[in-house]
Amino acid sequence: MAKSIEALRHNLVKVRTGRASTGLVDSIKVVAYGSEVPLSQVASVAVADARSLVITPWDKTVVGAVEKAILASDLGLTPNTAGTTIRLNLPALTEERRRDLTKVVHGEGEDAKVAIRNIRRDANHQVKELLKDKQITEDECAHRGRDPEDHRRGDQGRGRGGEGQGSRADGGLSGHAGPPADALATNALAAHARARHVSAQPAPVPRHLAIIMDGNGRWAQQRHRPRLVGHRAGARAVKRCVEFCLQRGIAALTLFAFSSENWGRPAEEVGGLMKLFLGALEREVDELHRLGVRLGFIGERERFEATLQARMQAAETLTAGNARLALTIAASYGGRQDIAHAARTLAEDVAAGRLRPQQIDADRLGARVALADLPAPDLFIRTGGELRISNFLLWQLAYTELWFTDTLWPDIDAAVLDRALADYASRERRFGLISDQVRRPSSGRTS
């Protein structure tokens, strides 16, 4: 929810009114030094007065490229250049422009409402599933979504649970009658987290699926083709897997696309993979956005070239408000590096006096590793026949169910993935407890 609102804020900042704001030029991309980079990476931007912005490229050789980028953007402003300073003057609003603006802002608001409605729908679905599986009680279901704000407003309008709460046409943005979707989702996840310790039955479908996509090279070799042909087939398999998750109601999918160690592969393969990633981002992001997928990346992205980094950032910004599927691509990622980074941030906090060493525990460290905003993966799949974790999500997989298949990644399809899901559904997740405890909720409950 916060991300949807942040995306709305981001989009509204970009709307050109009569008032100068640096956010107006945030999305401008400049072709400089052989790649496309955000304007902020080649110039400083300042508000000169209420109606003008001053852009100062750090290197005079890119002044022309910045001018070109401004003209090519949809801002409708003409750069006024003197030496290395580019001034953008914003004309006062006409009546017509004011009317257009109203429409643009209305459109942005509608998009945000749709995103929030999706979150609400997903949360309602999760709650219903939890209720069906008896992982939460009717009572918990009835109280879902209550937050302190509502009590302060004296909102008496809610009944017990029920579908109607999630079905307001405005997604609850403007009204007081429905539970806030954030609270709804949080409660559903919290209830699920508690249920993890009391239920022998895993959720019918994993909420979070993590996959090592192995076997592209062998798939290509079997066909006497270069390894990159296998990676290209692997990219097509990624699409099938995303579609599968959307169809089965899986809320999060994390794919291992490129490990920290993969940088050591032959330069030709690394270069080919980079092109493949860039091409996939260019081709697929709009469609993923349309499907309600929120795209994210984990790993040391600063190791990628600027164009790819910019595309990753743009994809994250564009899809930030989506809630049907959280698709995370682990790229230049290593589990050990992830944990080491988390430990370093804690050490920095200790050194700065923000944290005492005694306060460091698993929860604190867990909050600093990648994917901390998602439930831990319920199911891990590795294709390609190898039986190892290969430095993927070492922290996050502590209690994940593991499933391995000989199927090479480019051959993955719904039938194989359904087998994994069926196996997962048959497992008893005990989280360190004993069977009796996880079977009888009353015996293991802590709160």
Ligand code: FPP
């Ligand atoms: C492992 O197979 C696979 C990789 C290192 C690359 C994964 C990349 C893709 C699936 C393609 C594109 C992905 C996205 C997200 C667009 P391997 O090369 O180690 O295979 P092998 O074990 O048979 O040699």
